Amino acid sequence: MTKHQRVSQKISLLNQKRIIKYIIEKKTTTRAEICRNLHISFPAVSNIVSKLVEQGMIIQKGKQSSSLGRKPISLTLNDKTATIAVAHIGYGELKISILDLCESVLNTSHLRFARKSSFYTVIKMLRQHLSEMLEEFRSTHGRTLGLAVAVPSPLDYVNNRLVKSRFYGWENKTLPKTFNILGKRVPIIWENDSNMLALGASRVFGSIKNLLAIYLGIGIGAGIIYDGKL
Numbered sequence: 001m002t003k004h005q006r007v008s009q010k011i012s013l014l015n016q017k018r019i020i021k022y023i024i025e026k027k028t029t030t031r032a033e034i035c036r037n038l039h040i041s042f043p044a045v046s047n048i049v050s051k052l053v054e055q056g057m058i059i060q061k062g063k064q065s066s067s068l069g070r071k072p073i074s075l076t077l078n079d080k081t082a083t084i085a086v087a088h089i090g091y092g093e094l095k096i097s098i099l100d101l102c103e104s105v106l107n108t109s110h111l112r113f114a115r116k117s118s119f120y121t122v123i124k125m126l127r128q129h130l131s132e133m134l135e136e137f138r139s140t141h142g143r144t145l146g147l148a149v150a151v152p153s154p155l156d157y158v159n160n161r162l163v164k165s166r167f168y169g170w171e172n173k174t175l176p177k178t179f180n181i182l183g184k185r186v187p188i189i190w191e192n193d194s195n196m197l198a199l200g201a202s203r204v205f206g207s208i209k210n211l212l213a214i215y216l217g218i219g220i221g222a223g224i225i226y227d228g229k230l
Contacts, residue, residue, distance in 0.1 A: 015040050016048050023058065023077050024101065025206070030072040049075065057081045057101075077101045083137055085147040085186070087126055088193065091167075091218050094126060098133055100141060107133055119162065119170040131181045138182060147179065148189045150196035152218040162190075167218045195230055198223025 001009075018038055023029055031049055035042050052058040059078045079100040088095045094111040111129060113122055126149070134144055153165035155175070162173040178185045191199070198213035202225045205211065211225040223230065 012044070012048065015044060016052070019045065019048055020052070020057070020077070023075060024103065027102075028061070028074050028076045030074055032072055034075075055081070079104065080141050083134065083141045083144045085130055085134070085144055086149075087130070087147065088150045088196075089122060089152060090193075094122060094129075096126065096130055096133060098137060101145075106137060106141075109133060115168060117168075119165075119168070119173045123176065127179050127181070130179065134181060143184060144181065144186050146187045146189060148191065148196070150191055150193040152193050152221075155190060155192055160190075165218075192221070192223070193217060194221030194223040196223070198225050199230060201225075202228070 015038075018040070019034055022034060022038060026033075031042065031045050034040065034045050034049075038045075049058060053060060056078055059076050061074045061076055079102040082101055083106065084099045084101070084103075086097050086099065092112060092115055094113060095108065096111070097108040098106045100106055109129060111125060113125060130147070151162060151165070152167060153170065154163040155161070156163055160175050160177065162170060162175055164171045175190045176188060178187050180186075194213065194215040197215045198211060201213045202208065202211050209225070209228045213223045213225075215221040215223065
């Protein structure tokens with residue numbers, strides 16, 4: 001593969017992620033709306049959408065009303081194509097939820113663990129229980145796109161490490177980048193719990209670009225969204 005081909009592939013994958021995110025946010029849209037709002041060429045959008053339709057990730061539904069010419073075909077996500085997993089390590093509790101692509105909660109589980117538990121004991125608990133939960137949706141929702149985990153500690157993003165959780169005594173722990181679940185590698189995103197709260201709040205209140213989220217859990221923390229960014 002040439003350098004030009006590698007760059008083109010990266011751009012295509014980036015645009016695919018942007019398109020999927022846009023459809024999740026808008027629920028229903030059209031190719032023309034995607035082009036106009038994401039500033040991606042129509043041929044590129046059509047090519048990406050066609051591939052996603054073939055994969056079953058996007059469903060084409062009827063035609064939207066239009067005052068001019070041919071009515072555009074509406075696009076929506078197939079919520080049964082895949083799942084997304086989220087987890088929160090809280091006050092002696094591990095909460096795990098499974099969501100579909102339309103962000104509807106399919107299942108939630110609460111697990112208790114002792115304060116003296118090691119970080120990797122809790123991570124093992126997370127991996128094992130997540131595998132059991134996902135097994136239920138394996139035949140109906142296929143693959144799992146990823147796992148997001150909120151932890152009560154600052155993180156070293158450069159070295160992918162948990163810095164220090166004063167409550168649990170965890171310090172300088174390497175964060176796994178993936179879990180091997182049901183024979184597939186599931187990528188993991190780690191984030192501080194206060195920052196995760198801020199990101200979630202900004203998602204709910206999408207029109208608000210500046211936001212302060214205060215987390216009351218294991219101590220008090222805060223996450224800040226400024227100009228739409230964490």
